[in-house]
Amino acid sequence: MVAYNIYFFNRQGTCLYYYEWHRPKSVRQGAGTSADDQKMMFGLFFSLKTFAAAMDPRQDNKSLGAPLRIGEACTFHSFCTNNYKLHFLESPSGLKIVLNTGPDAGDLRDHLNYIYGAIYVECVLKNPAYTPGRPFSCELFTARLHHYIRSLGL
Amino acid sequence: MPRQCSETCLELLALELVRAYGRQSRVPPAAAVDAIGFRTGRQLAERYTANRARLGEPLEVIKFVCKEFWMEVFRKQVDNLRTNHRGTFVLKDNTFRWLAKLSVDPAPPAGAAATRAVASVAELARDYLVLPCALVRGALAHLGVNAAVTAEAAVPPACEFTVTIKPR
Numbered sequence: 001m002v003a004y005n006i007y008f009f010n011r012q013g014t015c016l017y018y019y020e021w022h023r024p025k026s027v028r029q030g031a032g033t034s035a036d037d038q039k040m041m042f043g044l045f046f047s048l049k050t051f052a053a054a055m056d057p058r059q060d061n062k063s064l065g066a067p068l069r070i071g072e073a074c075t076f077h078s079f080c081t082n083n084y085k086l087h088f089l090e091s092p093s094g095l096k097i098v099l100n101t102g103p104d105a106g107d108l109r110d111h112l113n114y115i116y117g118a119i120y121v122e123c124v125l126k127n128p129a130y131t132p133g134r135p136f137s138c139e140l141f142t143a144r145l146h147h148y149i150r151s152l153g154l
Numbered sequence: 155m156p157r158q159c160s161e162t163c164l165e166l167l168a169l170e171l172v173r174a175y176g177r178q179s180r181v182p183p184a185a186a187v188d189a190i191g192f193r194t195g196r197q198l199a200e201r202y203t204a205n206r207a208r209l210g211e212p213l214e215v216i217k218f219v220c221k222e223f224w225m226e227v228f229r230k231q232v233d234n235l236r237t238n239h240r241g242t243f244v245l246k247d248n249t250f251r252w253l254a255k256l257s258v259d260p261a262p263p264a265g266a267a268a269t270r271a272v273a274s275v276a277e278l279a280r281d282y283l284v285l286p287c288a289l290v291r292g293a294l295a296h297l298g299v300n301a302a303v304t305a306e307a308a309v310p311p312a313c314e315f316t317v318t319i320k321p322r
Contacts, residue, residue, distance in 0.1 A: 127257055128256055138258055138260075139260050
């Protein structure tokens with residue numbers, strides 16, 4: 001199982017952290033530039049969230065077009081293509097974590113929760129040198145994240 | 155059962171305390187944080203020595219600070235205690251919990267910039283060490299040891315607290 005890359009987005013769509021372990025197809029062949037790549041990724045979630053809520057066959061509320069609050073309605077966890085699997089987690093504060101792994105990855109929701117709770121919250125939010133909302137790249141966070149991903153066998 | 159508070163609350167409060175005082179300019183921030191720490195240190199020392207025997211010698215007081223006080227406030231004991239037997243003690247803590255989360259962006263590999271980055275972490279740590287120093291000073295003062303306390307964190311999270319007992 002291999003991990004390709006990871007994105008952290010804040011509520012407004014700014015990419016706070018991006019790291020790629022292994023990305024054979026260069027960004028230029030894909031979206032064009034790094035910024036475009038991140039914008040496309042963020043736009044995807046917005047559309048997917050709206051789509052998932054609209055197509056939900058079980059719940060019977062919410063007119064189409066009503067703004068979706070975080071955690072309400074149905075939330076999508078991951079999608080799988082023949083080449084990669086994309087895992088998604090949205091925290092109550094609007095922070096979105098996206099992880100691309102190989103297609104045989106399984107359910108990584110607990111791991112994403114750990115990355116949010118024990119790595120992001122501990123190393124970034126509690127860091128006195130960090131201003132919330134800005135992009136970050138502090139060493140402690142990077143070291144812990146890589147260590148955790150490696151320990152998962154990715 | 156004593157009332158408890160989550161460690162996250164305490165960490166975030168200490169962090170914001172330093173930043174809030176740093177932002178305003180009505181009072182000098184270091185002095186304000188020091189005053190808060192001193193008073194709190196005295197009260198904590200009172201609480202933690204409530205049920206034990208009297209501590210006489212300054213050395214005993216320092217040992218109490220290194221073990222019980224550090225355990226209650228910073229969740230571990232001091233790792234190393236040195237003294238010059240003439241009133242100066244150096245308390246070394248290899249993983250000081252209040253500095254454990256402090257981290258900056260990785261330094262660029264060039265030589266001069268890397269040393270500058272390391273220096274900046276040490277300076278940043280100094281601001282956040284004012285409160286612990288004041289806590290220790292308050293505790294010592296309340297137990298009868300009049301001393302000056304400074305701290306230095308050359309390589310966070312390891313840091314050294316230097317206690318210099320003032321001659322009467």
